[in-house]
Amino acid sequence: MSPRFDLQLDRDRYPGDSVAGTVLVREGGRSRSLEVQLGYIEETDDYLEVATSISTGHLHKGDLETGASFCFELALPPDALPNVTSSHGQLYWQLDVKSDERGRDSHELRRIEVD
Amino acid sequence: MPVRDGPSPRLMTHLAVRGAMVDTAPRARNRRKVTDAETVCLEATRHNRPRQRDAVADGLRKKLAKGLEVRVDRPEVCRGEEIEALVVVTEPDRLGELEAGLVCTEHYDEEVHTGSDSGASRMTCKAVEHEAWQPLPSVAGEHSVRLAVPANAPFSYEGSCLSFQWEVVARGRRDRKLDARASQEISVRP
Numbered sequence A: 001m002s003p004r005f006d007l008q009l010d011r012d013r014y015p016g017d018s019v020a021g022t023v024l025v026r027e028g029g030r031s032r033s034l035e036v037q038l039g040y041i042e043e044t045d046d047y048l049e050v051a052t053s054i055s056t057g058h059l060h061k062g063d064l065e066t067g068a069s070f071c072f073e074l075a076l077p078p079d080a081l082p083n084v085t086s087s088h089g090q091l092y093w094q095l096d097v098k099s100d101e102r103g104r105d106s107h108e109l110r111r112i113e114v115d
Numbered sequence B: 001m002p003v004r005d006g007p008s009p010r011l012m013t014h015l016a017v018r019g020a021m022v023d024t025a026p027r028a029r030n031r032r033k034v035t036d037a038e039t040v041c042l043e044a045t046r047h048n049r050p051r052q053r054d055a056v057a058d059g060l061r062k063k064l065a066k067g068l069e070v071r072v073d074r075p076e077v078c079r080g081e082e083i084e085a086l087v088v089v090t091e092p093d094r095l096g097e098l099e100a101g102l103v104c105t106e107h108y109d110e111e112v113h114t115g116s117d118s119g120a121s122r123m124t125c126k127a128v129e130h131e132a133w134q135p136l137p138s139v140a141g142e143h144s145v146r147l148a149v150p151a152n153a154p155f156s157y158e159g160s161c162l163s164f165q166w167e168v169v170a171r172g173r174r175d176r177k178l179d180a181r182a183s184q185e186i187s188v189r190p
Helices: B009-017 B036-047 B050-064
Strands: A004-009 A018-027 A033-044 A048-055 A069-075 A089-100 A106-114 B068-071 B076-078 B082-089 B097-113 B120-135 B141-148 B162-173 B180-189
Touching: A004 A089, A004 A106, A018 A033, A018 A089, A033 A069, A033 B097, A033 B162, A048 A069, A089 B162, B050 B180, B068 B162, B082 B097, B082 B162, B082 B180, B097 B141, B120 B141
Parallel strands: B068 B180, B076 B180
Antiparallel strands: A004 A018, A018 A069, A033 A048, A033 A089, A089 A106, B068 B082, B082 B141, B097 B120, B097 B162, B162 B180
């Protein structure tokens, strides 16, 4: 069974310093490792590219138990660009809680606002 | 009498140019109405020479812009600020109705299906994301203009599948003819 997560953040908007939060394991399951990635995403109707990615590294290795929690903090680049939406695409920051598993990985995604 | 399962490729191309659905394959995410900008993209795909077509049109507009020049001394500005530019007009008679403006062009990658069996291809299309124009007197001389960058507009960005390019543009609008166009690229910071 794949684990499921809740992502709790300390704020809704980030004025360009760091992003901190807690990953709560809502349903435990098989996992090789857990990490959080913060990416600046370019998205059009048909394509998605990660322009910049920052990772916490492994927050945990091995299976995940229900109720476990992991704190993390990721520093935003000093020149972090803000989110923007246009007619045919968007640029935005997104947190990705990723559980590396055999087969398809589990993800919990959360878009954040950076000023 | 033979029965066709769907519209002919020729009809599909016609529908695409008219703004109808173009995708015959079941591809929910891409199934939507084709906009004017995308029509340009589709037409370009048919000829398989999009960049060459753009380059030819841009080259013609620049050639027509003899006697029209844009100068920006400080080509960096933040969103929400104004940029100052100088439009130099030396041959007003051949330029038509003059305007100066600030233009943001969005370049975005899109998967394009033409309705044939050749499958999809990745195309970079472009569309005007923001433009604001002000009239200029059609007389020879140096015309100073101030142009405002909206605070919530995109900033200059060059990415893999999405980019935003800003320019200060001067154009001469002529009835039923290609506009004369002179421009200078600027950098809009967040």
